[in-house]
Every structure is written in C-alpha cells, then in structure tokens.
Amino acid sequence: MTHGNGTEVTDFFLLGFSAQHRFWHVLFIVFLLIYLTSMVGNIGMILLIKADFRCQTPMYFFLQYLAFVDICYTSAITPKTLQNIISENKSISFMGCMMQLWVYAKFATNDHYLLAAMAMDHYEAIYNPLHYSTVMSQTVCILxxxxxxxxxxxNSSVHTGLTFSLYICKSHIINHFYDAPQILAFSCSDIGTNIMLLVVFVGFNLMFNMSVVIFSYIYILSAILKMSSTAGREKSFxxxxxxxxxVTVFYGTLSYMYLQPHSNNYQNMKFASIFYGIVILMLNPLIYSLRNKEVKEALKVIQKKFFLIGPKLLNSANQSIQYM
Structure with missing residues (x-):
C-alpha cells in the first residue's frame, strides 16, 4: 500500500478515544473489566461444557465454538484499544493493521454462521424431534x-486483500479504535470493486443468516403453540x-450500526461498535449460563467437586509438611 506522495505506508494511527483523554483512567478500567469478564466467561463456558457429560449435545457443541470465536473476536481489537488508551503512541503497523482487520472480519463472520447453526439446531429439536439425532449428527455439526x-x-481474505491493495492519498489517521471503517475513504484508487464485493459478501452473510434465524423461530413458535402440554411449552421456550x-442483542446492535444514515453522529457509531464488537461478547456467556438449566446444574456439580477435593488437597499438603 502506497501513500499519495509515493512513499510506502508503514503504519496507521488509531485515534480511538482521544477526544475523551481526560477520562482515560475510567475508559481503561471499564474496557479492561469488560475484556477480562469476556475472557473468563467464555473460557469458563468451554471448560464447563467439556467437563459435564450432560452438555455433550449439539446445542452445547455449537456453544463452545461460539465461545471460542468470541474469545478470538474480542481479542482482535480490545488489547490494542487498551494499549492506545494508556499510550501516547497510537500507531499500528501496516501488517498489524492488516491482521487486525482479517481476524476481526473472519470471526465476526463465524459468529453469524454459528448463531444460524444454533437456530437450526433448536428448530430440529422442537419442530422435528423424532429425526433430531439423525439430522443433527456429529458429522453434520462438525461440517x-x-x-x-x-x-x-x-470473506475476510477477500475484504482484507482488496482493502490493503489500495492507493492511499488522503490520510493514514483513523478516527476509530480499529481499522475497518475508514481505510476505503482514504483511497484515491477506484474503490468500486471493493464496495461491490463488500455489499455482496456482507449483504449475503447478513441476509442469509438472519433469514435462517427468523424462519427457524417462526417454525419453532408454531410448533410450541401446537403443544397441548404446558410443561412442554415451558421447556421449549x-x-x-x-x-x-x-441473537436479538447481536442483530439489534448490528441493525442500528448499518441501517441508520451515515450523516448521524459519528461518536454514536463508534460507541455502537464498542457494544457490537466488545460488550456483546462479554454478555454471551452470561446470557447462556443464566438461562440454561444444564449449565446451572453443571456449575453446581463442579462447585461440589471443588469443595470435596479442596479440603482433601489441603489435608494432604498439611500431612506432607508434617513429615518434612
């Protein structure tokens, strides 16, 4: 990627939250707490699913991969955001910028398709329960x-490759906390192909996955309403x-970001990006752990095991000390 004066662009500058520099202590603490909560929650969810046999079902198979994707997704932008908040040097190298965009776009796309796969799983479990084990086999889940x-x-390779092959002639200062939104605006090259492919890829991914989710829940709702048993309805809900x-939180925020006019306040868009790219990834493990009976029971089992093993380990350690 070359700059307008003929020199090669070696880095970009992420302004991030420079306008709120007086509150950088608060911003750093808030972002750090969100990131740590997200990491602990998602890693804990993966370990919990691996540890309890009751969670060895297609739903939790998808959930553990969703947790892994969320870890990679938030790690693509949050650590650099934290560094920029406390550091005066807000530069990011060309390769770092390219890798950030590639990882962010890849795992954002993964998130969409995993949510759609989970909707299909719920559809098969409720609307077509007799053939559920056959349709949602281990092979199908892996595929x-x-x-x-x-x-x-x-998706991310095409988008990243085309974006970073552009001729930059306007600026390399990005008024955001990650690099995706403004690089196209800095180019003096013809970005028609980039825009067309961005619309095609992003539009297809959004419309396809949202359609899968919406139609799955239409059939699920119709199946639930036909149930004669109140207990069956409650369990299905x-x-x-x-x-x-x-899904509602994820696509609700996404719709707010992309469906409103570009003339709206850019700061609002920036904070919407925070919610979409950082906060939601912290909320996912909380939502699934608080609303799933199996997860709650698995937590109780692990807590009991911990309280049983803990005193034994402590007694063994005390005995070892006494023999020394």
Missing amino acids: LVAGSYVIGSV LTCASHLTA
Whole structure:
C-alpha cells in the first residue's frame, strides 16, 4: 500500500478515544473489566461444557465454538484499544493493521454462521424431534462449524486483500479504535470493486443468516403453540430463550450500526461498535449460563467437586509438611 506522495505506508494511527483523554483512567478500567469478564466467561463456558457429560449435545457443541470465536473476536481489537488508551503512541503497523482487520472480519463472520447453526439446531429439536439425532449428527455439526470457518476465512481474505491493495492519498489517521471503517475513504484508487464485493459478501452473510434465524423461530413458535402440554411449552421456550436473547442483542446492535444514515453522529457509531464488537461478547456467556438449566446444574456439580477435593488437597499438603 502506497501513500499519495509515493512513499510506502508503514503504519496507521488509531485515534480511538482521544477526544475523551481526560477520562482515560475510567475508559481503561471499564474496557479492561469488560475484556477480562469476556475472557473468563467464555473460557469458563468451554471448560464447563467439556467437563459435564450432560452438555455433550449439539446445542452445547455449537456453544463452545461460539465461545471460542468470541474469545478470538474480542481479542482482535480490545488489547490494542487498551494499549492506545494508556499510550501516547497510537500507531499500528501496516501488517498489524492488516491482521487486525482479517481476524476481526473472519470471526465476526463465524459468529453469524454459528448463531444460524444454533437456530437450526433448536428448530430440529422442537419442530422435528423424532429425526433430531439423525439430522443433527456429529458429522453434520462438525461440517456446520467447519463451514463457518471456511466462509469466514474467504470473506475476510477477500475484504482484507482488496482493502490493503489500495492507493492511499488522503490520510493514514483513523478516527476509530480499529481499522475497518475508514481505510476505503482514504483511497484515491477506484474503490468500486471493493464496495461491490463488500455489499455482496456482507449483504449475503447478513441476509442469509438472519433469514435462517427468523424462519427457524417462526417454525419453532408454531410448533410450541401446537403443544397441548404446558410443561412442554415451558421447556421449549426455555430451550430457545438464551439463544433468542443473544441473537436479538447481536442483530439489534448490528441493525442500528448499518441501517441508520451515515450523516448521524459519528461518536454514536463508534460507541455502537464498542457494544457490537466488545460488550456483546462479554454478555454471551452470561446470557447462556443464566438461562440454561444444564449449565446451572453443571456449575453446581463442579462447585461440589471443588469443595470435596479442596479440603482433601489441603489435608494432604498439611500431612506432607508434617513429615518434612
């Protein structure tokens, strides 16, 4: 990538929250707490699913991969954001900028397809329960997850490759906390191809996955309303509640970001990006752990094991000290 004066662009500058420099202590603490909560919650969710046999179902198979994707997704931008808040040097290298965009776009795409796969899983479990084990076999689940990774990699590679082959002639100062939104605006090259492919790829991913989620829940709702048992209805609602909550928050924020006019306050868009790219990834493990009976029971089992093993380990340590 070259700059307008003929020199090669070696770095960019992420202004981030420079306008709020007086509150950098507060911003740093808030972002750090959100990031740590997100990491602990998602890693804990993965370990919890691995540890308890009751969580070895397709729903939790997808959930553990969603937690892994969320870890990578938030790690693409949050550590650099934290560094920029406390550091006067807000530069990011060309390669660092390119890798940040690639990782961010890849795992954002993965997130969309995993949420759609989870909606399909709920549909099969409630609308077609007799064939559920056959349709949602281990092979099918693995293929759905692998497909999300392949599509995410292709989408991010095309977008990143085209973006960073542009001729930069206006600026390399990015008024954001990550690099995606403004690089196209800095180019004096023809960005028609970039815009077309961005609309095609992003539009297809959004419309396809939202359609899968919406139609899945239409059929799920119709199946629930036909149930004669109140207990069956309640169980079905509880099965879908956590996923539906996560999907509503995820796509609600995304719609706010992309459906409002570009003339709106840019600071509002920046804070919407924070919610979409950082805060939601902290909320996901909280939503799924608070709304799932199996997760709550698994937590109780692990707590009991910890309280049983803990005193034994302590007694063994005391005995070892006495023999020394």
